[in-house]
Amino acid sequence: MTIPFVVNATFACELYLKALAYRSNVNLTGHSLMSLLAALPQGERQHLNQAWENLKKQGISRSAVSMEVVVREMSDCFVDWRYSYDKERVTAPETPAIYDLLDALDAAYWLNI
Structure with missing residues:
Protein backbone atom coordinates (compact mmCIF):
# COMPACT_ATOMS: atom_id res chain seq x y z
CA MET A 1 0.00 0.00 0.00
CA THR A 2 1.44 3.36 -0.99
CA ILE A 3 1.28 6.64 0.87
CA PRO A 4 -0.52 8.47 -1.97
CA PHE A 5 -3.21 5.76 -2.11
CA VAL A 6 -3.95 5.85 1.61
CA VAL A 7 -3.90 9.64 1.82
CA ASN A 8 -6.17 10.11 -1.19
CA ALA A 9 -8.55 7.27 -0.31
CA THR A 10 -9.05 8.44 3.26
CA PHE A 11 -9.43 12.04 2.12
CA ALA A 12 -12.07 10.88 -0.37
CA CYS A 13 -13.91 9.12 2.49
CA GLU A 14 -13.76 12.34 4.50
CA LEU A 15 -15.21 14.34 1.62
CA TYR A 16 -17.98 11.80 1.06
CA LEU A 17 -18.98 11.93 4.74
CA LYS A 18 -18.99 15.73 4.66
CA ALA A 19 -21.04 15.74 1.44
CA LEU A 20 -23.59 13.37 2.97
CA ALA A 21 -23.92 15.63 6.01
CA TYR A 22 -24.11 18.77 3.88
CA ARG A 23 -27.09 17.30 2.05
CA SER A 24 -28.90 17.45 5.38
CA ASN A 25 -27.69 21.02 6.01
CA VAL A 26 -25.04 19.89 8.50
CA ASN A 27 -21.54 21.29 8.12
CA LEU A 28 -18.92 18.87 9.46
CA THR A 29 -15.30 19.78 10.09
CA GLY A 30 -12.13 17.87 10.88
CA HIS A 31 -10.38 14.85 9.43
CA SER A 32 -11.27 12.06 11.90
CA LEU A 33 -13.50 9.61 10.06
CA MET A 34 -14.86 8.27 13.36
CA SER A 35 -15.92 11.76 14.44
CA LEU A 36 -17.44 12.51 11.06
CA LEU A 37 -19.36 9.23 11.02
CA ALA A 38 -20.62 9.83 14.57
CA ALA A 39 -21.86 13.31 13.60
CA LEU A 40 -23.55 12.17 10.39
CA PRO A 41 -27.29 12.90 10.43
CA GLN A 42 -29.38 9.81 11.16
CA GLY A 43 -30.99 9.62 7.69
CA GLU A 44 -27.64 9.77 5.95
CA ARG A 45 -26.21 7.22 8.36
CA GLN A 46 -29.09 4.89 7.45
CA HIS A 47 -28.31 5.33 3.74
CA LEU A 48 -24.67 4.50 4.40
CA ASN A 49 -25.55 1.43 6.49
CA GLN A 50 -27.93 0.30 3.74
CA ALA A 51 -25.22 0.74 1.09
CA TRP A 52 -22.73 -1.25 3.23
CA GLU A 53 -25.24 -4.06 3.72
CA ASN A 54 -26.01 -4.10 -0.01
CA LEU A 55 -22.33 -4.72 -0.74
CA LYS A 56 -22.47 -7.72 1.58
CA LYS A 57 -25.76 -9.05 0.18
CA GLN A 58 -24.60 -8.74 -3.42
CA GLY A 59 -21.42 -10.62 -2.61
CA ILE A 60 -19.17 -7.83 -3.87
CA SER A 61 -17.76 -6.88 -0.49
CA ARG A 62 -14.01 -7.43 -0.27
CA SER A 63 -13.79 -7.38 3.53
CA ALA A 64 -15.34 -9.45 6.29
CA VAL A 65 -15.27 -6.73 8.96
CA SER A 66 -18.02 -4.27 9.87
CA MET A 67 -18.14 -0.73 8.53
CA GLU A 68 -17.43 0.64 12.00
CA VAL A 69 -14.24 -1.43 12.22
CA VAL A 70 -13.11 -0.13 8.83
CA VAL A 71 -13.83 3.47 9.78
CA ARG A 72 -12.03 3.03 13.11
CA GLU A 73 -8.96 1.58 11.35
CA MET A 74 -8.94 4.38 8.80
CA ASP A 106 -20.44 6.43 -3.19
CA ALA A 107 -23.62 4.32 -3.22
CA ALA A 108 -25.01 6.17 -0.19
CA TYR A 109 -24.33 9.50 -1.85
CA TRP A 110 -26.25 8.54 -4.98
CA LEU A 111 -29.16 6.90 -3.11
CA ASN A 112 -30.97 10.13 -2.49
CA ILE A 113 -30.13 12.28 -5.51
Whole structure:
Protein backbone atom coordinates (compact mmCIF):
# COMPACT_ATOMS: atom_id res chain seq x y z
CA MET A 1 0.00 0.00 0.00
CA THR A 2 1.44 3.36 -0.99
CA ILE A 3 1.28 6.64 0.87
CA PRO A 4 -0.52 8.47 -1.97
CA PHE A 5 -3.21 5.76 -2.11
CA VAL A 6 -3.95 5.85 1.61
CA VAL A 7 -3.90 9.64 1.82
CA ASN A 8 -6.17 10.11 -1.19
CA ALA A 9 -8.55 7.27 -0.31
CA THR A 10 -9.05 8.44 3.26
CA PHE A 11 -9.43 12.04 2.12
CA ALA A 12 -12.07 10.88 -0.37
CA CYS A 13 -13.91 9.12 2.49
CA GLU A 14 -13.76 12.34 4.50
CA LEU A 15 -15.21 14.34 1.62
CA TYR A 16 -17.98 11.80 1.06
CA LEU A 17 -18.98 11.93 4.74
CA LYS A 18 -18.99 15.73 4.66
CA ALA A 19 -21.04 15.74 1.44
CA LEU A 20 -23.59 13.37 2.97
CA ALA A 21 -23.92 15.63 6.01
CA TYR A 22 -24.11 18.77 3.88
CA ARG A 23 -27.09 17.30 2.05
CA SER A 24 -28.90 17.45 5.38
CA ASN A 25 -27.69 21.02 6.01
CA VAL A 26 -25.04 19.89 8.50
CA ASN A 27 -21.54 21.29 8.12
CA LEU A 28 -18.92 18.87 9.46
CA THR A 29 -15.30 19.78 10.09
CA GLY A 30 -12.13 17.87 10.88
CA HIS A 31 -10.38 14.85 9.43
CA SER A 32 -11.27 12.06 11.90
CA LEU A 33 -13.50 9.61 10.06
CA MET A 34 -14.86 8.27 13.36
CA SER A 35 -15.92 11.76 14.44
CA LEU A 36 -17.44 12.51 11.06
CA LEU A 37 -19.36 9.23 11.02
CA ALA A 38 -20.62 9.83 14.57
CA ALA A 39 -21.86 13.31 13.60
CA LEU A 40 -23.55 12.17 10.39
CA PRO A 41 -27.29 12.90 10.43
CA GLN A 42 -29.38 9.81 11.16
CA GLY A 43 -30.99 9.62 7.69
CA GLU A 44 -27.64 9.77 5.95
CA ARG A 45 -26.21 7.22 8.36
CA GLN A 46 -29.09 4.89 7.45
CA HIS A 47 -28.31 5.33 3.74
CA LEU A 48 -24.67 4.50 4.40
CA ASN A 49 -25.55 1.43 6.49
CA GLN A 50 -27.93 0.30 3.74
CA ALA A 51 -25.22 0.74 1.09
CA TRP A 52 -22.73 -1.25 3.23
CA GLU A 53 -25.24 -4.06 3.72
CA ASN A 54 -26.01 -4.10 -0.01
CA LEU A 55 -22.33 -4.72 -0.74
CA LYS A 56 -22.47 -7.72 1.58
CA LYS A 57 -25.76 -9.05 0.18
CA GLN A 58 -24.60 -8.74 -3.42
CA GLY A 59 -21.42 -10.62 -2.61
CA ILE A 60 -19.17 -7.83 -3.87
CA SER A 61 -17.76 -6.88 -0.49
CA ARG A 62 -14.01 -7.43 -0.27
CA SER A 63 -13.79 -7.38 3.53
CA ALA A 64 -15.34 -9.45 6.29
CA VAL A 65 -15.27 -6.73 8.96
CA SER A 66 -18.02 -4.27 9.87
CA MET A 67 -18.14 -0.73 8.53
CA GLU A 68 -17.43 0.64 12.00
CA VAL A 69 -14.24 -1.43 12.22
CA VAL A 70 -13.11 -0.13 8.83
CA VAL A 71 -13.83 3.47 9.78
CA ARG A 72 -12.03 3.03 13.11
CA GLU A 73 -8.96 1.58 11.35
CA MET A 74 -8.94 4.38 8.80
CA SER A 75 -10.08 7.20 11.08
CA ASP A 76 -6.81 9.13 11.36
CA CYS A 77 -4.97 7.76 8.34
CA PHE A 78 -5.31 10.97 6.35
CA VAL A 79 -3.28 12.97 8.85
CA ASP A 80 -1.02 10.10 9.92
CA TRP A 81 -0.07 9.03 6.40
CA ARG A 82 0.05 12.54 4.95
CA TYR A 83 2.76 13.34 7.47
CA SER A 84 4.21 9.83 7.64
CA TYR A 85 7.74 11.15 7.05
CA ASP A 86 7.51 12.67 10.57
CA LYS A 87 6.70 9.32 12.16
CA GLU A 88 8.68 6.18 12.74
CA ARG A 89 5.74 4.00 11.84
CA VAL A 90 2.15 4.27 10.62
CA THR A 91 -0.59 1.68 10.86
CA ALA A 92 -1.89 0.35 7.57
CA PRO A 93 -5.60 -0.25 7.16
CA GLU A 94 -6.79 -3.32 5.29
CA THR A 95 -6.78 -2.40 1.57
CA PRO A 96 -9.94 -4.34 0.59
CA ALA A 97 -11.80 -2.60 3.39
CA ILE A 98 -10.84 0.81 2.00
CA TYR A 99 -12.41 -0.10 -1.33
CA ASP A 100 -15.57 -1.33 0.42
CA LEU A 101 -15.92 1.90 2.36
CA LEU A 102 -15.42 3.98 -0.77
CA ASP A 103 -18.01 1.89 -2.63
CA ALA A 104 -20.52 2.20 0.22
CA LEU A 105 -20.00 5.96 0.55
CA ASP A 106 -20.44 6.43 -3.19
CA ALA A 107 -23.62 4.32 -3.22
CA ALA A 108 -25.01 6.17 -0.19
CA TYR A 109 -24.33 9.50 -1.85
CA TRP A 110 -26.25 8.54 -4.98
CA LEU A 111 -29.16 6.90 -3.11
CA ASN A 112 -30.97 10.13 -2.49
CA ILE A 113 -30.13 12.28 -5.51
